[in-house]
Amino acid sequence: MGIVERKEREKAEMRRKIVDVAVRMFVEQGYEKVSIRNIADKIEYSPATIYLYYKDKDQLLYDVQTEAFDSLYKAFAEQVTSSDPFERLEQLAYAYLDFAWKNPELYDLMFIIKAPMNAIAEEEKWKGGDDSYNALVNLVSECVEKKLIRQNDPALAALSMWAFAHGFVSLQLRGRCQKATGYTEEEMPDVIRRAVKEYLQLIKA
Amino acid sequence: MGIVERKEREKAEMRRKIVDVAVRMFVEQGYEKVSIRNIADKIEYSPATIYLYYKDKDQLLYDVQTEAFDSLYKAFAEQVTSSDPFERLEQLAYAYLDFAWKNPELYDLMFIIKAPMNAIAEEEKWKGGDDSYNALVNLVSECVEKKLIRQNDPALAALSMWAFAHGFVSLQLRGRCQKATGYTEEEMPDVIRRAVKEYLQLIKA
DNA sequence: CAAATATACTAAACAGTGTTTAGTTTCCAA
DNA sequence: TTGGAAACTAAACACTGTTTAGTATATTTG
Numbered sequence: 001m002g003i004v005e006r007k008e009r010e011k012a013e014m015r016r017k018i019v020d021v022a023v024r025m026f027v028e029q030g031y032e033k034v035s036i037r038n039i040a041d042k043i044e045y046s047p048a049t050i051y052l053y054y055k056d057k058d059q060l061l062y063d064v065q066t067e068a069f070d071s072l073y074k075a076f077a078e079q080v081t082s083s084d085p086f087e088r089l090e091q092l093a094y095a096y097l098d099f100a101w102k103n104p105e106l107y108d109l110m111f112i113i114k115a116p117m118n119a120i121a122e123e124e125k126w127k128g129g130d131d132s133y134n135a136l137v138n139l140v141s142e143c144v145e146k147k148l149i150r151q152n153d154p155a156l157a158a159l160s161m162w163a164f165a166h167g168f169v170s171l172q173l174r175g176r177c178q179k180a181t182g183y184t185e186e187e188m189p190d191v192i193r194r195a196v197k198e199y200l201q202l203i204k205a
Numbered sequence: 206m207g208i209v210e211r212k213e214r215e216k217a218e219m220r221r222k223i224v225d226v227a228v229r230m231f232v233e234q235g236y237e238k239v240s241i242r243n244i245a246d247k248i249e250y251s252p253a254t255i256y257l258y259y260k261d262k263d264q265l266l267y268d269v270q271t272e273a274f275d276s277l278y279k280a281f282a283e284q285v286t287s288s289d290p291f292e293r294l295e296q297l298a299y300a301y302l303d304f305a306w307k308n309p310e311l312y313d314l315m316f317i318i319k320a321p322m323n324a325i326a327e328e329e330k331w332k333g334g335d336d337s338y339n340a341l342v343n344l345v346s347e348c349v350e351k352k353l354i355r356q357n358d359p360a361l362a363a364l365s366m367w368a369f370a371h372g373f374v375s376l377q378l379r380g381r382c383q384k385a386t387g388y389t390e391e392e393m394p395d396v397i398r399r400a401v402k403e404y405l406q407l408i409k410a
Numbered sequence: 411c412a413a414a415t416a417t418a419c420t421a422a423a424c425a426g427t428g429t430t431t432a433g434t435t436t437c438c439a440a
Numbered sequence: 441t442t443g444g445a446a447a448c449t450a451a452a453c454a455c456t457g458t459t460t461a462g463t464a465t466a467t468t469t470g
Contacts, residue, residue: 032319111375111376111379111381112317112375112379114237114379117379117380120380126384133385150407151403155386155387156386156396156399156400156403158385159373159376159382159385159386159396159400160369160400160403160404162372162376162385163369163372163373163376163400164365164368164369164372165372166372166375166376167367167368167369167370167371167372167373167375168364168368168372170317170371170372170375171316171364171367171368171371174316174317174319174322175322175325176316177364179331180338180363180364180367181360181361181364182360191361194361195361195364195365195368198356198361198365199365202355202407202408203407
């Protein structure tokens with residue numbers, strides 16, 4: 001009797017439905033304007049139903065986050081194609097920036113907002129973004145091995161690169177870059193791209 | 206008749222009282238746990254009274270932010286003392302990191318959280334952090350002039366440095382660094398300090 | 411000085427939030 | 441067919457930021 005299997009499948013489908021509309025609503029309206037009631041309305045269930053599938057809002061956000069990290073990893077896979085490791089590093093950086101400008105609300109949820117990290121404290125281990133970050137670490141490791149960059153600690157070099165990119169993105173997403181530099185919002189992505197290129201030139205062996 | 210002056214003074218005193226306890230509560234309990242009602246309770250007025258002195262919560266947060274930026278600037282003034290411009294740049298960076306580790310909740314409010322920036326859109330110009338950022342830009346400009354660093358665009362070099370430091374701090378404050386590197390939370394400030402030092406060595410002429 | 415007015419303040423309400431409880435309906439197994 | 445589990449929800453709870461209407465208090469005016 002495949003009833004328990006079907007029930008499990010239905011449960012999984014319902015979760016899918018919930019995170020799907022949650023993701024869409026986040027992308028369209030931004031984190032702050034999406035409430036459990038809004039989501040419940042959209043999927044035509046009562047708010048309480050969502051709590052049958054998610055312990056709390058943070059747990060739901062955690063799943064939304066995971067979804068977003070998948071998108072980022074997909075973007076990496078598509079845009080990081082060069083045969084030269086250092087060039088791949090460049091492509092990875094640009095793909096990261098691109099993702100941020102195209103999905104600012106998702107970026108918020110993945111890296112800036114506090115909320116979903118509360119759920120993670122309870123998790124065994126935070127797997128979110130692991131694939132993407134590993135891609136960076138592996139790439140940097142390769143560059144270190146082949147002496148393409150000046151640093152020699154891959155872990156620290158990778159973290160530094162991430163911090164540099166993330167710093168720019170998060171300042172930009174909060175409107176700080178324009179206030180600081182006087183560039184317009186449209187110009188900034190290009191300015192940041194140049195700054196990241198400059199950084200890569202600095203670390204180039 | 207100094208009555209209007211007294212009234213104005215009293216109005217200013219009340220505002221002081223409000224932002225003072227607001228700052229204290231932010232530092233102690235964090236942004237998310239401080240409500241208008243909490244603040245009102247602490248100063249022993251009704252919540253509605255706060256709205257006689259602040260248009261909305263964002264406007265109050267803006268004042269709290271300004272307060273926090275003053276503290277940062279003070280930290281700069283105290284810790285940036287060397288006669289050598291490049292060394293001063295180093296001191297500035299370390300002072301920035303120090304401030305973040307000592308006042309994580311204030312840092313959140315100043316640079317990470319969305320909230321007070323809503324108020325700023327309405328302001329003529331965002332003066333928050335202007336002094337501190339100008340200190341950085343001036344310092345970087347001096348370094349560029351004296352050819353102490355390899356970059357030649359002071360605006361971009363300053364922004365890059367800020368982005369680098371802010372990237373580390375904001376990743377760290379969201380627990381991302383530990384998850385990524387495996388270092389403990391206590392070790393991270395030191396690791397980040399090393400990374401920043403490495404960056405400064407990279408840009409050193 | 412008394413009346414009129416402006417100011418300071420608040421109780422109560424409004425509309426929203428995340429979440430829980432208690433109760434109903436639906437479905438499956440014995 | 442009936443007993444019990446599972447799915448679902450209406451309503452409530454305890455919050456949030458904010459507004460409204462009304463009450464005291466202080467100041468100005470006749």
